[in-house]
Amino acid sequence: MAGSRPPARRAPTMRDVSRLAGVSPMTVSRTLADPGLVSEEARRRVLAAVDQLGYVPDRGAGSLSSRRTGFVALIVPSLINPNFADTAAGLTAAMRPRGYQPLIGVTGYSVSEEEVVLRAMLSRRPDAIVVSGMHRSPAARDLLARAGVPVVEIWDRPEAPIDRAVGFSNYAVGRLAAETLVAKTRVARTDIARSNVARTGAARRTEGAVRIAGLGPARTGETRDFRGEERLRGFRDGLAAAGLADAPILHHGSVAGAFTQGAEAMAALLARGGAEAVFLVSDIPAFGALMECRRRGIRVPEDVQILGFGDFEIGRQCVPRLSTIAVDAAEIGRRTGALVLDLLDGVAADPAVIDLGFSLLLRETTVAESGG
Amino acid sequence: MAGSRPPARRAPTMRDVSRLAGVSPMTVSRTLADPGLVSEEARRRVLAAVDQLGYVPDRGAGSLSSRRTGFVALIVPSLINPNFADTAAGLTAAMRPRGYQPLIGVTGYSVSEEEVVLRAMLSRRPDAIVVSGMHRSPAARDLLARAGVPVVEIWDRPEAPIDRAVGFSNYAVGRLAAETLVAKTRVARTDIARSNVARTGAARRTEGAVRIAGLGPARTGETRDFRGEERLRGFRDGLAAAGLADAPILHHGSVAGAFTQGAEAMAALLARGGAEAVFLVSDIPAFGALMECRRRGIRVPEDVQILGFGDFEIGRQCVPRLSTIAVDAAEIGRRTGALVLDLLDGVAADPAVIDLGFSLLLRETTVAESGG
DNA sequence: AGGAAGCATGGTACCGATACCAAAGCAAGC
DNA sequence: GCTTGCTTTGGTATCGGTACCATGCTTCCT
Structure with missing residues (x-):
């Protein structure tokens, strides 16, 4: 009947192999660990016995003795x-x-x-x-x-x-993210001014304070994404160094369900007035944020630029492809x-x-x- | 200096604990395995010794003896x-x-x-x-x-x-996919006919042979996705049962890089004339296919319907959200x-x-x- | 020829825990 | 008081390998 196992007869041991091969257990051990140590003849007999018995060495036992x-x-x-x-x-x-x-x-x-x-x-x-x-x-x-x-x-x-x-350095990743978005925001404003587009949103963006935001994990609670926190800390410092110390940094909750968290964090950011450029500490929430923008008809990168981290496959495949800071x-x-x-x-x-x-x-x- | 380890002094053993606690090794073993078996007093002394020595039992040694x-x-x-x-x-x-x-x-x-x-x-x-x-x-x-x-x-x-x-049953998944897409294709044609849209593509779709395709893993080679193959087999049989025995079934290569494979398979399908509805054996290539459509300006589901498998997080988050056959x-x-x-x-x-x-x-x- | 050196092999003592059995201590029952 | 039975504890053998040392034999050198 399906579902029944043969009565667990003891698995063959090295002793069984050695008896069948007519050698000592030590010779079996050597044959398996370093075949060069035994004679051609002994090796042949041992391997035949191993094969015949279906012997699989017990590494737990070996470990105890070898201390590895x-x-x-x-x-x-x-x-x-x-x-x-x-x-x-x-x-x-x-x-x-x-x-x-x-x-x-x-x-x-x-x-x-x-x-x-x-x-x-x-x-x-x-x-x-x-x-x-x-x-x-x-x-x-x-x-x-x-x-x-x-x-x-x-x-x-x-x-x-x-x-x-x-x-x-996760901190350095955050610094680079800040420098990148500061520069890119400048480029975007220049482009918009040059092309003289009369769209309200775009027009507004060419003047006033630069609005760059960071979205990352909360720094409290029992579950912590310390590396994400480091990136966000570097990002904040990088913005401060560029004179943007009051940039909005929004924290989302637990790291589980990161897709949704990115979407929700982006929604929260938009509720607070949005931003020209956003850094998310991972491509997963960045993808969620990108999709949130798409659902709301917000154009990326024209209305909001998004930068992620991690170079996940998903960022390479989605449309538009996600800008990111890559690690291998x-x-x-x-x-x-x-x-x-x-x-x-x-x-x-x-x-x-x-x-x-x-x-x-x-x-x-x-x-x-x-x-x- | 950073990078140096303390000379690997031997980790304490149960014997060390027993000596410090003034009991036998067996009492230590019992305290750790089933505290109810030892007296309050002995338990207290053993646990104190364990704590003081930083003792961590060696489960490898225990396994050898207990055979678990x-x-x-x-x-x-x-x-x-x-x-x-x-x-x-x-x-x-x-x-x-x-x-x-x-x-x-x-x-x-x-x-x-x-x-x-x-x-x-x-x-x-x-x-x-x-x-x-x-x-x-x-x-x-x-x-x-x-x-x-x-x-x-x-x-x-x-x-x-x-x-x-x-x-x-992966096979049953494939059958359900076929039935679903056959029905959905009928719905789509009805909708198009009713709304009387004059778009060329749409118009063409309301007549002629139903074009439903399946994209899945190749059935040869050293790497095999047997479960994906089963789903594709069920899908093919399901189409045949609906009188669509000659539906195009395209095979992509190795399972690694499944995103790209989905995109490439979709591209190949489009090169062969496209389809009204496509089943992919996993949400990962399905997402790739969806993005390929987006890159080409092909509308989903209006021009092509896509059905995936697996209910991956990515399918829940992307736009449009992926229809799929879910397993937990x-x-x-x-x-x-x-x-x-x-x-x-x-x-x-x-x-x-x-x-x-x-x-x-x-x-x-x-x-x-x-x-x- | 004698001895050193090397190769192949075997014997024995563990590695660190647990299973199993024995025994001590004590309370309850007659 | 002595047996019975329960609780608590300890001693010993063992799990299945490998480390280490010893042995017998061959080969090579002076």
Whole structure:
């Protein structure tokens, strides 16, 4: 009958293989771990026995003895966020050929949950730990510092890393966003003045205070998007440096359902009088904001310019294509994987902090450079 | 200096805790596993020692002895696909409160890779295995059947499950898609005839053969999206049942970069004369197709109706909102988690195959029911 | 020829927890 | 008072591998 399992007869062990092959268990172990150590003849017999029995080694048992588990803990806020999914995929791809298995822990952006997840990971004795961001509870930081294995903080650029870091400065992303929108607003006004369009909205925009807004996560509550907050902080500072200290910065709620949050934040901004240009801390809410504009017949970029962050696939595909500040999420994963492998091999030549940087991708939700 | 780790002094063991607390290791073990078994006094002393030493039990060692690892293997084609990410999140949420750790394996839709990943998982001796879909290599199926632990196939509705299954019939989804588009095409023609619009394209559509198309994955190659293929098969059969056996079914390539694939497939379809209505096997390429239409000034749903699958967040947010056939990906994960817990507790009351069904969500990329 | 060095193999002692059984301590029942 | 049974605790073996050391044999060198 479907649904029944064979009575769980014990899986064959190395001892079973060794008996069948007529060698000692040690020879079986060596054959599987480093075939070069055993004779051609022994290897042949062992592999035949492995095949015949369908033997799959128990790495848990091996780990206990060798004190290497082959696990790499990866703790991220969410797997739904394509950025972290990409990073997880990149890390996995880099490490699986060497037999490492990622242990993925998801915190749901919760500070307290990170600690719980971290404890669960540590009980599996990972050979290395990869965590996102640089902000965490003191207890969590302490657990990491005492873990006795390589620790890599990713997706940020800590001043004082616990051990290593692979990422970029979220604060600098925000600064660049501010500078970009300040410049683009100037371009837009020039274009409008030059083309002498008599539309009310456009006409109004060529005079008066520059209106640039930022939309990002709230800085309170149990769930926190610290990296988004950093970008928003950099953005605010960047605007202040350009003399726009009173620019509206609107905060939306929890990071879950980010599409909707972007739409709602944009609606709130419009209710407050709108803006000429808006920075959103992620492409996901930026897409939501873009769609909100479309629903209301607000033209992008003519009426409102939109700048996102992350270079998500969705921003490349939508119409108009989203201008964004790009980071290579998969590369963060791959680079972290390579670094971890080096550290585990004792070949740690890299600097403590690897800054992968970011790049500005001006597409269709910001205005083009003023021609001539 | 940043980047240096403390010399990896051995982590404290249960023995260290027992010495500090003045009890035997067994009492420590019991305190942690089932506190009700030890006296108030002993429990207090043990917990204090645990706290003082920062002891984290080694579950690998425990597993070896108890023959329960607390791992649940989850093998999916991709984590980038939000559907599987949602399912993974749902499964994780359901199982973590009971101390189970998901071991996520990603196959990249590759048949041969699934076998490799499965072997890697088996070497960790998971207490249960969850795999997506029902199509796999004979060797992989054999490994699963002999694993000696509960096996749950998800995201499909196998006739002969290896053990258990939680999902829905992808074939039936395709049939429903066909029926839906046949009906919707009739509605659209009626509307157009009634409103007497003189537009060339519209006029042409009220006569001649119904043109309904399907866009989905190729059925060859090393990477296969079997579930998408099933939906497309059901769609083709559904059209044939409606007398449209010669409807164009276009296949796109690898499942990676599905946004672009949808756009390209739509472009190819338009090059072949277009269609009145199109079914795409996932919302991701459906969104790509929708944007391709927008780039070309083709109106949706007036000129082309689009129906997707999956009810992804993106389809809820985009303009126009995507009509789709919805499945609850997170619920598949949660339900699977609950089933696995029951099986591990020996409370297996559920039927071998749990069909969660699906539902039709008619939003804005298909025409509304004809008024009156 | 004698000894050093290297290769292939095996034996033994763990790794750090839990299962299982034994036993001590104590209260209740006759 | 002694047995019975429950609660609480501890000792010992073991889970399935690998580290480490020892051994037998061959090869090569002086």
